[in-house]
Each structure stands twice: as structure tokens, then as C-alpha cells.
Amino acid sequence: MKLPEKLTKLKAYDPITGTYAVRLDANESYFDLPDVLKAKIADAIEQVDFNRYPDPFATEVVNAFAAYYNISPDCVCAGNGSDEIITLLLNCFMTRGQKLVTVSPDFSMYGVYASLAEIEVVTVPKKENLQIDMDALISACQQADAAVFSNPCNPTSLGVARSEIIRLVESAPECLIIVDEAYMDFWDESVLDLVTKYDNLIVLRTCSKAMGLAAVRMGFAVSDPYKTNLLRAAKSPYNCDAISQVICATVLRETSLLQHCRDEIIVQTQRLYASLTELAQRYTDIIDTVYAPRTNFVFVKTAYAREIFEQLEQAGIAVRCFPNGLRICAGTRREQTILLSELEKILQPD
Numbered sequence: 001m002k003l004p005e006k007l008t009k010l011k012a013y014d015p016i017t018g019t020y021a022v023r024l025d026a027n028e029s030y031f032d033l034p035d036v037l038k039a040k041i042a043d044a045i046e047q048v049d050f051n052r053y054p055d056p057f058a059t060e061v062v063n064a065f066a067a068y069y070n071i072s073p074d075c076v077c078a079g080n081g082s083d084e085i086i087t088l089l090l091n092c093f094m095t096r097g098q099k100l101v102t103v104s105p106d107f108s109m110y111g112v113y114a115s116l117a118e119i120e121v122v123t124v125p126k127k128e129n130l131q132i133d134m135d136a137l138i139s140a141c142q143q144a145d146a147a148v149f150s151n152p153c154n155p156t157s158l159g160v161a162r163s164e165i166i167r168l169v170e171s172a173p174e175c176l177i178i179v180d181e182a183y184m185d186f187w188d189e190s191v192l193d194l195v196t197k198y199d200n201l202i203v204l205r206t207c208s209k210a211m212g213l214a215a216v217r218m219g220f221a222v223s224d225p226y227k228t229n230l231l232r233a234a235k236s237p238y239n240c241d242a243i244s245q246v247i248c249a250t251v252l253r254e255t256s257l258l259q260h261c262r263d264e265i266i267v268q269t270q271r272l273y274a275s276l277t278e279l280a281q282r283y284t285d286i287i288d289t290v291y292a293p294r295t296n297f298v299f300v301k302t303a304y305a306r307e308i309f310e311q312l313e314q315a316g317i318a319v320r321c322f323p324n325g326l327r328i329c330a331g332t333r334r335e336q337t338i339l340l341s342e343l344e345k346i347l348q349p350d
């Protein structure tokens, strides 16, 4: 039997596995949940009726999420990670052969989901400084059906100001603009509050990054109540399992803990940025640019990405390697000290 090429050409997402002393490759939070909160979660899980299907609308989670961001729960559809939401949006709002605009470099999964949905992808390259070329993006969106990009961006760590997102949304009213705000907890240019103002805007959020819940799969589409209801009707009914719902609802209610962790991660990211910048100034022939981050990771442009990546790997340190640079996630103070002393060893001429 012949299988479709859109399937056979795929390669499985290949995250780093194995044991590393220091993991700075997946943009996760370095905070695990405090023991008291884990105990609270364990109690809540005991109350779950394991023989029953979960709440199809993840009501408790959606309410806690909406309260945390001060938006209406009628605008929130929960999914099994924002990855599931991306597939859902493409399948719901687009039909085969329509045009989806992406930017490059950006989160690689957008293209994968689009090609499975048989959607044509139009890619707008970023400028030399890795910022989005907003005028080029606007003109591409004026001739397309939808666009998706991350803001702030994975992997560049750079952001687009809210005013520029508004300019885009207003300039292409017939194009659905999906803004993936997976890292917006670390910056403050969100357009979450605008989804009821613009009917061509959808915002994605996740519990996997700033919330420190990557193990639990929970992501959200935020859009006006009309589209939210359509998404709830189109998704698979039990996409979010009961255990994940209990965990997320419990954690999302811990407002001050979440804010504290986020603030600490921002401090550590700025420390990492400062240290890498200092290193770059001493090794200008090896490190090209260290970008000022709006996220919980730093992007380092270097022609020696592969070499540095492999040597770090041998030292038990995992970072993410791209053709033109390294993406290094903020870790604890201790992890950063280990990383920097290893980098120093690698860069030092013998």
C-alpha cells in the first residue's frame, strides 16, 4: 500500500534524550513545584473519578487561566499542549490549498502541521538582525488566509511590540493572525486583551514554559467567544485528561508563586545574557552576536555552533543547536556557572 508523501517525508521531532548534568536545551522552567504544592496536587488527584471521562471543556483550568490573565473564560479553549491547538486551528480555520504565512527562523512545528493539513506555506525571511520584517509580513498576509508566528520568538528570543502586532492585524483584516505567545509571560507586549476587538486575531498560550508545567500537556487558544465555541465543538471531546486538568487548575491558582518564579527566571536570563555578552566581547572571532532576550533563553549567533554544541554535550551540558547559532535556556545559578566555565574552556585557545 502506498502511503502519502506528506507523511512519509516526515522525521520525528528529535529532542535531546539521555542524561545530562545540565539541561538548558528545551526552554523549560528550572523550578520544579514546591513540595507543599505537590502534596496539594496529590490530594486533588485522589478525588478524581478515574472511571469517568474528564470535563470536555476543562472548566476549572480555563477559569483559573482566565482569572490569572484577567480575561473572560468565554474566550479560552484548552488543548493538549499548544501543539495540539496549532493543529486544531489549521484544520478548523483553513482548507486544503489555502495559504499560511510563517516567518523564518521561527518554531519549526508550524510548517510540519501545515503540510499535514495540505496547506501551502509562504515563508517571510527575517531581517539580518533577526527581527521580523513587518512590512514584508503585512504584504504577505494581505495575500494569504492565515499567519502564525511566535512572539517573543523561539528561537531568536526577540519580540515584536504590541503596536506592531496591531498594525499587522489591522492591515490584513481578511487574514487570521495567530500569535503564539508561549514566552509572553517573560515580556509585557501581549495582545491577549485584543481578541474581542479584532475578529482576525487568535493568541496561543501554554503552561509549558513560565508556569513550569511542561510535563503536563496544557495549552490554550484565546479568541472571541464565537470562535472559542467553534473550537470547542471541533476539538476531540476529551483532549485534556483529568489528571492534567487537576494539576493545572491547582497550579494556576498559585498566583504569587507563579509570579515569583517568572521574576526569578527573568533575572537569571538577564544574568546569562550579561555573561554571554562578556564572553562574546573576548572571543569576537568566534561569537558573532548575543541577542538581548525577551524570553527565558538567549540566542547566540556563531558559525561554530555545531562544534561548541558537541563539546558542551561531551561535558554533560545540553543546549539547542541551530545551523547559525545556539539557543541556551536560563538555568539555576549553579547550572549557569557550570555552563560558563565549560564555554570558557572550549573557547580558550590552547
Ligand SMILES: *Cc1c(COP(=O)(O)O)cnc(C)c1O
Residues within 6 Å of the ligand: 027, 080, 081, 082, 083, 084, 107, 150, 154, 180, 182, 205, 206, 207, 208, 214, 218, 219
Ligand atoms: C514550547 C513552545 C510551544 C509548545 O507548547 P506546548 O504547550 O508544550 O505544546 C509552542 N510554541 C512555541 C513557540 C514554543 O516554543
